[in-house]
Amino acid sequence: MTTAPPDQKPEHARPNLAHKQIMLLMGGLMTGMLLAALDQTIVGTALPTIVGDLGGLDHYSWVVTAYLLASTASTPLYGKISDLYGRRPVLLFAISTFLLGSLLAGLSQDMTQLIITRAVQGIGAGGLMTLAFTIVSDVVAPRERARYQGLFGAVFGISSVAGPLVGGYFAENDWRWIFYINVPLGIFALYVCSRVLRLVPHQRRDHRIDYLGAGLMVAAVSAILLALSWGGNEYSWGSPTILGLFAAGAVLTALFIVAEVRAEEPILPLRLFKRSTFSLANTATFILGFAMFGSIIYVPLYLQIVKGASPTGSGLLMLPMMAGVIVTSIVAGRVISKIGRYKWFPVAGTVIMGSGLLLFTTLEVDTPLWQAFIYMTVIGVGLGMAMQPLILAVQNAVDLRDMGAGTSAATFFRSLGGSVGVAALGAVMNNRLSEQMSGNGMSGVSINAPAEVRKLPAQVLSMVEHVFVNALHPVFLVAAIVALVGTVVTIALPNRPLQGGTPLPKESEEDAAADMEAKVAAF
Template identity: 85%
Template sequence: MTTAPPEQQARPTLAHRQIMLLMGGLMTGMLLAALDQTIVGTALPTIVGDLGGLDHYSWVVTAYLLASTASTPLYGKISDLYGRRPVLLFAIATFLAGSLLAGLSQNMTELIATRALQGIGAGGLMTLAFTIVSDVVAPRERARYQGLFGAVFGISSVAGPLVGGYFAENDWRWIFYINVPLAIFALYVCGRVLRLVPHTRREHRVDYLGATLMVAGCSALLLALSWGGNEYAWDSATIIGLFAGFAVLAALFVIVENRADEPILPLRLFKRATFSLANVSTFILGFAMFGSIIYVPLYLQIVKGATPTRSGLLMLPMMAGVIVTSIVAGRVISKLGRYKWFPVAGTVIMGTGLLLFTSLQVNTPLWQAFIYMTVIGVGLGLAMQPLILAVQNSLELRDMGAGTSAATFFRSLGGSVGVAALGAVMNNQLAKQMHGAAGGVSINAPAQVRALPPAQLQMVEHIFVNALHPVFMSAAVVALVGTLITVALPNKALQGAAPAPADGEEAAAEMEAKVGAF
């Protein structure tokens, strides 16, 4: 049975001014979620020093990661059933409450619990931003708007460590309090503009069993990846049991989803080549991106002696590459009406940048590292948003929420797997080279490393740089696999063009009159 393409179904018409206002709210919400993935890590040693509870250190990050990744697919389907506006407002309000409570935390237990609450909200902020744009903008015009989302990721990758370092040196609680005014702004703007986007309620049945299995399975996998090689050995009973539990839960999830009337993740979507290949590519991109570039600030701090705040500033070339390329690529895709060769070029360029990083040495000048960062940033900017666009272009409007959340989920999952896998490569290399060589110095404590005597410091710097090379090489190989998969993407045209400005303004004016002018 064939279904109508997205543009043959009802799509609300908003004026460009209203779309840009909505984009402001959505980008603010996305920035909140993206920043919280990077901002806390920089200040975590300071937070732990204030609250105590060093044995719960990793849970501050793990709780957020678990909650955000596991909840992402749920938001898509629930918003398909109940409408985008109430679900998005719930996600923003949840993130707002979690941020406020995290700033008020008096011990590590409270902080971990409120970080999980933040994560529940963040899962919706990410996926619903892409989904809502797909509701109100035709695919061909959508590219230039979604290019702005790529700029948000670029900003967060640099601003997170920078802002986190600043507040760590002053008052770490403002890491969370700064979210409050931004979340209130996002609540107001999205709440007002989304009144213009109608939702047709239909009879439905919520797949509670599928949702439970998905959350439980994701939690088991992410715990295994987070704990493996850190809290427990990879071959320990705990890690093996978690992986086994994930396998069983995943099998049960597939069985349940095939029988559900309203599946949380419609498995029929994976029968479409574009949807499946784009999601696999998104997973690989997340693996190579999150699993490798987290080591660049560590290189700047350990080898170049940069403070956490300064290392954030030194990442500006990568941010510039992502921002400029995302915006330009979005506009070009809108004009051409096709997207395939952008992620192909992006994965090639990103892989090239990762290969360049394998040549890093202790005495590599910063300007040379800046070039490598820019190359990676350009690759990310070319690949990230077009893959989301490819997924959405293969969907009907009724599946837009579930399908878009799947793409966001696979990118986050790829990042989690990449961090674990490349972290294992890094730790294995360090274990081999530092065996009895550095007097028990922790390579993860840059300040401690920089305080070593000159001769010992030089030795540790060389060991660390040599251990980085296989990490970037592994990520480059993964990026190359991503290139092969994106080449296999069908070269389909984006469906539909934006309506003429006059028509759009007239239709929007009629709708705006119903809810009041901004």
């Protein structure tokens, strides 16, 4: 009797869906993922306008923090619960929750209501992110899955640029449509996923929900993310509040591990970490999130403060990065499906991304835009090569019964890495900027509002531009070093072939498509 290698579990039966059927399902999943990804960035450029309308400047940061906290903390829960109850009802719940939160956010009359409804949005978004990858893994074998998941990378590329762009546009017109626009798109996703997912069977099994583990995990993640979000902003890093939150996060994490060891149906099965591919891929995903989210947010600031671009204009100027992510994600997915292996794509991707970040350390006030565009494209190409193959590696290392938990773990570590990256690199930026401003006798000058910076006298503006660019250099340097650490981790990944990969014969595909159309028409 033969057994599968520890990092490569045997395949289970999957529904016999043709390419057209899968693309129909992908349309709904990609729409839902686009909504969740957009709402991570779309609010930022409109926040000053929203605060001016609703008031509550002291709660400014909570509009972003509430969404980030709710989406990150809920992500692992969706994976495990969908393993137990099936993907369809859990995904429909996530979409409906996101839609409800979006509608209520648009109707908010004060900052408290907006913060609460943003948290509701975040709860739904946590499911949209992780379940999209998980559902594709249910219906497509890993080798064929790469070409479909490459499209998800394109969605992230679009959202990274379209978020600030669309947010800036609605801020200049009616900011409430930032949230209302989600409703028709969400209804489309709800309709398509509801119909198509009826054809994806779920084998129910006896289970127990790990309520204790779920509660401890949410509490631990919340404490850590609050400390990272508030540290250096609301409170100093050495304040009792921040230190207390970090201590609480550490204690709760330890209790969570103990609870998971004892649980019959753990939310995050710790046995998965015994597989080297699972552990290394999630580590690399955390590192990628750190370098990506923690550094790229400063590129639009450079374009606005130094180059004088508007929020909408800075979004358009980020198109080279988006193009790099989209094209490379799709091409890499197709190549991976063809050759059946993924390891050297994240290796090359982290090297290229790190190189792009190093190039950004050479930015100066007078750097021409075409040169910055080249740097953006390099980073985009690296991201497109590394992001999706790492999730594919995680999925290839787990059994189908753990697919939801495994996929949600990858999404969770990427989000957590982004949160840590934003906090850590933000601290580097703030410290360097403070030193530069004080050293040049500019302590009283604020650069929080780029539009106001551009109104400063020419001599002061010139000093601000040089100080800001000098403060950016160590940010991109640290991010580049972190990305290159990711290279070391991805090199250690086992180079195992992807499972499956035998496509349906044309006749079978056409028969399956006709069968599906008949079933859908019956609903």
